[in-house]
Amino acid sequence: MKLQTLASPPLETLEPMLNESIYHYLAGFHKGRTDFSELSSIFFRLIQSMTDPPLEFIWFYSAITFQPLTHSQHILLSIKDLFHSLVSFRDPNAYGYSNSVSLVAPVLYRLVKLKCEVKVNGLDTEIIIGLVDEIIGYVIMCCNDGLVEREVRVCDSAVRCVGLVPIWIADEIRRSDGRVDGFKLFFPLTSDEIRKGVNGDCGMSYLAAVVMVETLLFRLCLMFESGVSRVDLCKDLKSCAGQIIQGFKKSSSFLVMLFKLLLEPSLPVGELFAKPDELILRRVLYEVALDFGPLLGCDKEIVILWLFVTNSALQFARENDDPVGVGYYLNAFSASQLPHQIISWVTGVTVMKPTVPDISSPKDIIGWLLILEQQGLKVCDHNISELHEKTLKCKDDEVKDGQAMVEDIKVKDGQTINGRRKRESTGFWEVQKHMKVVNGCHENLGDDGNSVADQEMVDMVH
Template sequence: MGAALCFNSLESLLRDSASGFLAAVSAAPAPGAADLTNFHRVFSRVLSAYPDPPLEAVWFFSALTFHDRPDDLRSLLQLLSAFAASSPGAAKPLALLAPVISELFHSDKTRRETEALVEAVLSYISICSSRPAAVSTDGASTDAGRLLPAFGELVKVWSVRHSRDRCPFQVLFPLVEEEARRELMKEGCSVEYLAGVVVAEAFLLRLCLKVQNATGASRSDLQKELRIWAVSSIPIFQNQHFFGVLLNMLMNSPLPIYSLLSADDEILVRDVLYDTLILVDYSFINKVAGVDQVDSTLLPIYLSRLIITLDAVNDARRKGDQGRAMSFINAFSTSNVPNYLIKWATCQAGFGALSKPIANTPQALIKWLVDLEDKGLKVFGDNSSWVKGRLIYDEVKNGYGNRMTHSDADLFFIDKQSVGEVMDTKGSEGEEAVEMETAGNAFMAAAQSMKVETNGIRKRKGCLNEDAAGVKFVKYKVEDSSVKDYYLSGNNGMSSGSEVENPQSDDEMEESD
């Protein structure tokens, strides 16, 4: 450790300094009045000892600086990006942004200022995401570092201004669900996972601001605009952990944006995320999953996608939108997910030891995997009981029971070519209406014996632990005027929110960058 020249243990120094910081802030006669001069001096020496300073040391030093100017988020973003300039990969620069997202969430700045800063953050994320993966001489990713055990103390430092006796992780990470926070609380959590959480929060915050700013727009037009923006953005970020965090959010209700939006708007955002995460196969995920490969790192993502697809189908049926339900089923059955899960389970159980599921529909595949769990194969891990209860409830609520085999088989063997047009999101609204009606009729003909009303089970848990120079961010191109001429140290203009063309595919969009 570079700092070993001056200090016996960076871990010990961080813990003692965090404790001293919290005590000084608590004893100060007024907010911002604490004397933190000694901390500044010590951590200036610490940071100078590293060519690429540890995330935790940068966080503490930036907390000291921000304490002196608590409303200057632009300078905070500049400071954090300057310290990340020497990082070889993308994970650490993205992970460093967590305090910025938190402060934007808790800030009382005007919507114009907030939107401008969020656009700057997304621009910076897009620049970092385009960096090639950094690898060491042995071929291992240098982004695969772990957070120090003192990370939890640094979370307390950054959450003290807004804690109000709440869990510090809930304060610093307000836009993710409890499962993500529990992962961050684990000792040795990966920096890559923290980066994925930060990107997911920035993504959701921008979606919420778009909804808040959409006065006078029809719900259908707004949903279409949000869907185009989201589908365009995800390949730019190309972050596997970010994708997984978004999927896991959808397995809980409500989304962690309920403090920013009304109940109806939360449902709108949920529908946009269903469309975005289910109807599109993103190459940055599929490139990892080769045709004949079973990469175990994808298992949590594909299991989550399986579960939320069933939720999305049931939600569409409950609303009487059979065409949309058929879109989800068709997209899932033709994606890599069923084949991947079947291959994974076959490899785990031994080649040739398993019969195949009756269909590639979400319901059939979940039932098949639950049956394998009952025979001893570990599939859903700690969520096993929850998934089984969800499946039983779903079957009883929908009246499948013993008819499930017949219903799912009929559903799967609908002519995909005749209903494939429903997946085309580039047609006019009139064409979409015709396609949805056609798919709805096909769905009803194939599943006429199935009840369509459902009401999914959701789970919700509380927090478990109470205890340089100006940077020009110009890569982010999702919106025409989002950051084209935006400088952190200058223009305060906000995004126009103009609509962009729906990309042919995320590969084409990546090439255009």
């Protein structure tokens, strides 16, 4: 008999049932129970009876029915089945992009977990890349103009992830007797700050942005196993990152999150590869972020973050003795109209006539905004002082990281550092060698005739 389709009741009326089901599942799982067919049957019928089932119910049903296998290729097939099952519950054209994109967070968790914990061969890596590309295509499809424009007009619904994460990581909780950071396990390619935003009632667009950022980082990390030269790798990384960001950029939450991530002292990819590769990835993302400057439009929050990212990129290049990178970032900054846009915003919201700063570098504009903020002028929702303090702290952390890498030279392969296995190529001089390779990438890529004179470059570096 066909179930009657009903409008989804408010999540608040269903929460007691969901919470009780989560409790019974976890209690039974930790006692060794494996058959939860009665729970899966109840939730399947409930979801099928709704026109717009809450994400929390879809996740719970999918988690208790997901059967991870042992062989790596079998695991990949089960993860692929999980992806297709999750997206089948939602029609992006009916329910909006953020609801649909958020659904696939467990798929990213399972893929990263597989890559980090299981030794995969070349064929497995190709299958992983194929599935990640399928996820990227799905997200881009969800992020078309009509869906995003329609969704921003309505109130962003909240999603409560706290109770559902333990369901997905139940096996790891049992193995560690509960001594795990659940959110760090479930969202491995995000920062502590981003995870704090999820830990509670975050907006659905926020969770969707987390999925997008993790998908971008994971796809780029997989490219480091391609076996091509470092010069070609840099070109491929930049091309791939540019295409993905172009497809995702209609989500302002994604751009905000990506730019904030670039203000962190390191990217959250340490479980996937060594520090030198993280530096290469960071540099490529800086380049792409700055290249997107002319396309950012008039979103004040994103433009101000772009200004800070530009400043961080210049600091990064100078600290790594990379004059070509300094020139590249300064050229991208100068070619953008965003500095003029920022000054226009400021002068348009105050009766004061503040002295217009030198716009040849982001540092001057940031200093100008700091002074105006201290005088009580608010340009956007960001706290300029907090952003500035964050970038200063990140700079200090990077210096400490460099000192720590010098100590790594003394540690032989196979030993552990702070309880973690020493990864390949983590010495300070190895980092410097990789940075020289990246500088070579810049020189081979060229800068479209926008090179800075040598003496000017020396002055900028100093």
